Amino acid sequence: MNLLRRVVSAGMFLGCLSAVAAAGFEDAFVDGASHWAAFQAEGDWSCADGLFSTRGGEEYAGRLADLAPQSDVLMEMEARCGDSQRRNFGLTLRVQDDRTRVVVRYYDRLDALEIIAFEQNAPLTIERTEQAIGLQPDEWYRFKAAAIGDMVLAKCWRATDSEPGWQVRMPYADARPGRVGLIAHDGTHADFRAVRVAWGDELAALRAELDAERAAWRARLNERLVLELEPVPFVLRENGMRRVLARTMLDKEPIPVNGVFHVSAGGHESTHAVTAAESTPDGWPLYVPEPGEPVELDVRFDTETGQHLTARCTLAPARPWTFYMTPHTHYDIGYTEPQPKVIERLTREMNDAIRFCEETADWSEESRYRWTVEVTSLADLFRKRYPDRMDAFLRLVREGRIEICGYYLNMPTELTGHEETIRCLYHAEDFRQRYGVTIDTVMIDDVPGYAWVLADLLVEAGMPRASFRANSIRGQFLWYRDGAVPRPFYWEGPAGKRLFVWYTDSYREGNFFREPGLHEAQFLGLVRRNEATGTGVTDIQLRMGGDNLPPDLDASTNARAWNETYLLPRVVIATNREFLDVLEATYGSAAPAVSGDIPSWWADGPASTALETGLARLTHDRLTAVEALWTLATLYVPGTRYPHERIRQAYDFMIHFDEHTWGASESISDPHGEGTRAQWEWKAGQATQAAALTGALESEALALLAACVPAAPGNCVAVWNTMGIAGRGIVALPRAGGFAVSEDVRRAVDIRTDRVAPAQWDAETQTLYFLADGVPAFGCAVYRLENGAQEAVSGAAGEVFLENERYRLAFSPDTGLWTSFYDKRNHRELLDPDAAWAGNQAVREMPQGGREAIDRKQPVAFDRVPSGPCRFVACQTGPVYQSLTFETSLPGCPRIVQTYRLFDDWLDVEDVFEKEEVLDPESIAIAFPFRVETPEFRVEIADAVMRPGIDQLPFSCYDFYSIQHWAVAGSGEYSVLWTPLDAPLASFSDLSMYRWADRLRFDRGHIYSLVMNNCWTTNFRAGQEGTLRFRYRLAAAGPDLSASEAAALAWRPFYPLLPFLPGGKEGAPEAVRPLLSLEGAPAVISCLKRAESRDAILVRMVDFDGVAGPRVLRVSLPDGLRLRESYATTPVETRLGALPLEDGAVTVDMPAHGIATVELAEDRM
Secondary structure: OOOOHHHHHOOOOOOOOOOOOOEEEEEOOOOOOOOEEEEOEOOOEEEEOOEEEEEOOOOEEEEEEOOOOEOOEEEEEEEEEOOOOOOEEEEEEEEOOOOOEEEEEEEHHHOEEEEEEEEOOEEEEEEEOOOOOOOOOOOOEEEEEEEEOOEEEEEEEEOOOOOOOOOEEEEOOOOOOEEEEEEEEOOOEEEEEEEEEEEHHHHHHHHHHHHHHHHHHHHHHHHHOEEEEEEEEEEEOOOOEEEEEEEEEEOOEEOOOOEEEEEEEOOEEEEEEEOHHHOEOOEEEEEEEOOOOOEEEEEEEEEOOOOEEEEEEEEOOOOOOEEEEEEOOEOOOOOOOOHHHHHHHHHHHHHHHHHHHHHOOOOOOOOOOOEEEOOHHHHHHHHHHOHHHHHHHHHHHHHOOEEEOOOOOOOOOOOOOHHHHHHOOHHHHHHHHHHOOOOOEEEEEEOOOEOOOHHHHHHHOOOOEEEEEEOOOOOOOOOOOOOOOOOOEEEEOOOOOEEEEEEEOOOOOOHHHHOOOOOHHHHHHHHHHHHOOOOOOOEEEEEEOOEOOOOOOHHHHHHHHHHHHEEEOEEEEOOHHHHHHHHHHHHHHHOOEEEOEEOOOOOOHHHHHHHHHHHHHHHHHHHHHHHHHHHHHHHHOOOOOOOHHHHHHHHHHHHHHHOOOOOOOOOOOOOOOHHHHHHHHHHHHHHHHHHHHHHHHHHHHHHHHHOOOEOOOOEEEEEEOOOOOOEEEEEEEEHHHOOOOOOOEEEEEEOOOOOEEEEEEEOOOOEEEEEEEEEOOOOEEEEEEEEOOOOOOOEEEEOOEEEEOOEEEEEOOOOOOEEEEEEOOOOEEOEOOOOOOOEOOEEEEEEOOHHHHHHOOOOOOEEEEEOOOOEEEEEEOOOOOEEEEEEEEEOOEEEEEEEEEEOOOOEEEEEEEEEOOOOOOOEEEEEEEEEEEOOEEEEEEOOEEEOOOOOEOOOOOOOOEEOOOOEEEEOOOOEEEEEEOOOOEEEEOOOOOOOOOOOOOOOEEEEEEEEEEOOOOOOOOOOOOEEEEEEEEEEEEOOOOOHHHHHHHHOOOOOOOEEEOOOEOOOOOOOOOOOEEEEEOOOEEEEEEEOOOOOOEEEEEEOOOOOOEEEEEEEOOOOOEEEEEEEEEOOOOOEEEEOOEEOOEEEEEEOOOOEEEEEEEEEEO
16 A cells, blocks of 8 residues: 555644654663563563573563653564464554553564554554465564654564565554564464664664655545545435445545535535545445436536536446344354353343333334344253243243244354254254244354255255354355355255255354444445345345344344334344345245355364264264164064153254364364363263263163063174164174173074074273174164184285185285285276375375465475385284284374275275474374276265365355265275264275365375364364374275165164074064165165154154165064054154055155154054
8 A cells, every 4th residue: 555645634744843862772682571561461581691582371462661751763673473373563653541552563474574563452444465475483573653643654574585575555544653663472482582662863764764655645646536425225214315336536536635526416405525534444435316217327526626527327226135133143152262161141131132122012014122132052052041931031032032943053064963953853843843933944153164065955845944154264155255155056966855044154254233333334344245246136134143242122122223214225234034034035946046055164173083973973874873773672672761851952962063163263263272162072072971871871772672682592793783774894793892702603594584693702902893794774683793714715815915706905015005906807007106295195284384374275385294114913814804014103193003805795994193282373184095097976964965166156165075985986996985983084995184175186096084183273172182093994896886775884884783692582682673664766774763842753864876766665564563654754853644554564755865753542452
């Protein structure tokens, strides 16, 4: 920005500056810091070896020089920052006793040099460099700043480089003499040296330079000043006058000067004298009658210096903008304060919303207070904690003054389990059934991505409209970007349902209305922002949320004052539903329909807590399996009560861990602080409690079912299949689990078929393994364990190879790296020999520029270090699997144990990291560079399958994807199935974290498992440590591997066969028959449970292959039970209609890529 533009624009001139005697001050800190006094806070400052140092200790801490106050002053020094989380430091000038001052500092998050004007310690204006400084820790930089008259100038450069020109300048009218000092903000660690302060005659040259620039400026002003008009859509209620903004411009920048306006429009004539000081940042407001049709507007501006500027424009009737202010709070469970405090306070403050609604009951309809309950969880908490206020609450809900939105919490749905995603809708249905209220819209905030299946689920659950807020700090899925999906739009789900969507980039874009006033400038800015996109939509929702903010009556007070002042735009206090009603009625017919997933830019954060994230991920499916076990127990064990409340509690723990708030706002800046620690302990506790309760429920259900399986002669075990697919899988029998196993057991014999399954003993874990096959869907099989001669080994293993009939793995004899994965059946090498990283090689990435570089949302360069070399540890051969174990390391991970277990048809890979806490930003990936030319990737996401780069909306995340159970890299000739058990995040073709790419080409079959990172600047953890395990299952397949076949293979490690000791009486085993089987086109039974509000069984099925049509669900109930009736239901179990039932078979009409939920009512005979 030119130095003098703003100075002249305000009519301010330096004039003649009086000279004083040349004077100055220097401090090399060789004799301590006796010339410096604490400013703002004591902080942690010390002086030694010629350095004046601060090591944080306070958010704002500085030191002032013991010098007489100066007005015109120059200060320079050298400084470097250390290894602190924040790096904000510099100097300050003209410091007054009331803390009015100018600060010149480096600001880390923008990598910029800033000038900030403070008035009584409150920041007023900021100017900063447009180009990045590129400041690096532990390097010395020179800071130089000057305050001359009403101008402040600053520069910063590497101390070893040549001095540049002034990099940033800012007008500053407060020329009172003040003190100078050094500052450090936000706990920055910094060292200062070689301080110099000058005043008096030494500044004469700088004054002369400014005077010369000013003279040149005046000449340009006389030659190139122009007049610009901007009609704005503000029409006064009192007289119907329309506002037009007039600005004097120089080189496209407003420069106000004194003068007189002469206005002519449609027969209206007026004259207005104005001064530069009266101009707003938008110019001077002129008023003309609002036309009924377009008229010509002519304006002449006579400046006081004799210029005559003219402008003409067409004045059309104002566009009918209406702003729907939606008061709500954004529910962060924690972040701003500990979770219990947030939960208690936000629940209690709902009483204020009720009171504000009651107090404004007789106000005009547009200004009556409304409150939108962002998530159902808050309404549920209020119901439980304030039962005496529910009548008032429900009355306002029924009147439409309070709205309850339908999703339980703000969930990162790309990470939630397939059934968990649906359960987040159950609370809304419970409220509807319990109280007869309408809940038909959804508001999901903060998370910048949404699982594709939501479009289908929400419509089917009776919530056909949604308002999303994609976090612009991390997200790129933003409505105002060129090429973005226009708003509103219909989002078409995998099964073709259409959800009406409004989306925005902020849940606080209307928060200016929380302060008293009309706020015309903010509304005008919103008009301009929307018009810049070319939108035809003039009904705009402005969220009045904010992290855990309370209700605020200013919204209604301001709306009433606005509508008393203006006819246009209108300002309406509205709930989410009221806005979406208007929006769909007005624009729905023209809204585009788009189909695809919206992968989230938020999904990387949970990798900062890999242990707990992995635990919760496994609990997703384990809890679904537990529901199946308890459903079976209610069928096979008369009198068994289904533990609805405990299962709901387990889901609630799980959902509260997966909810988007991961920790404290200061989690990075103060990683070991009490607030950070307390919030993380609460959060982690949700995952551990979910897992513990799920484990207890599993044990109890198995104990009940064990009584249904008669004990057979000999050493017998039973295994239960909790999947809806009859299948095969590894059974693990640990001696510590009470099983009578040892190295002498050689085989497991299926007592149904006498089929022999070889057994293999692992001496290290004292566990026996065998491969069970054909275990009935939701049924069990009993095996007799027998001693005897060793079964034939199925393969071979050595220090550098692993082999069986299907695969051969080779490892480098020099480095131990995995170099070959050969499919012997199809004669194909599955690893890319030209890849930068070997198979299963860990890679550590350190972002150049730190976390601040990532937050700039520009492609980030990384310093990368791979693990290796690998040291051979052990190998094992046997009739079930062959294994090979290596050890390696990585900076920050002194020990990584890699184990490869090769089974007959698949490979299991396990990596166990010993992780040290590292607070500098890092990410760790594990490479799986599959050799698949021109691949097409398919990924299972929540209740759907998508193709990265194809089935996703513009500006959604291409850098990484969250995987529910499996990914396939396929070509026209073959496919590789990749199943990550513990870590959901992956990038395809290349390591592409933080490219912030609008689009990527996936041209190689490489998959990178993104297992750990700590690269956020808030919310997520700054570091993690301990023992972390990451497991994968790999298998080769043909080119025609269907999604349902992939699911059958990949779901098994998430739903392992569960062993138990049969404890029933003698007789034919009751529970070995398959409870359910499907006939027709393939589909996956994703859930078996008892219905929530009726005594019935619920079965949920998903079509992954895109084949619509009937499926026959065959039900084989235990003796003594009969199937009475069956119904199709919504995902939230609302009956839709009866289904044909014949001889225990139910015909279900499934949509392609859809979900079908079936209720089965049984009778006990």
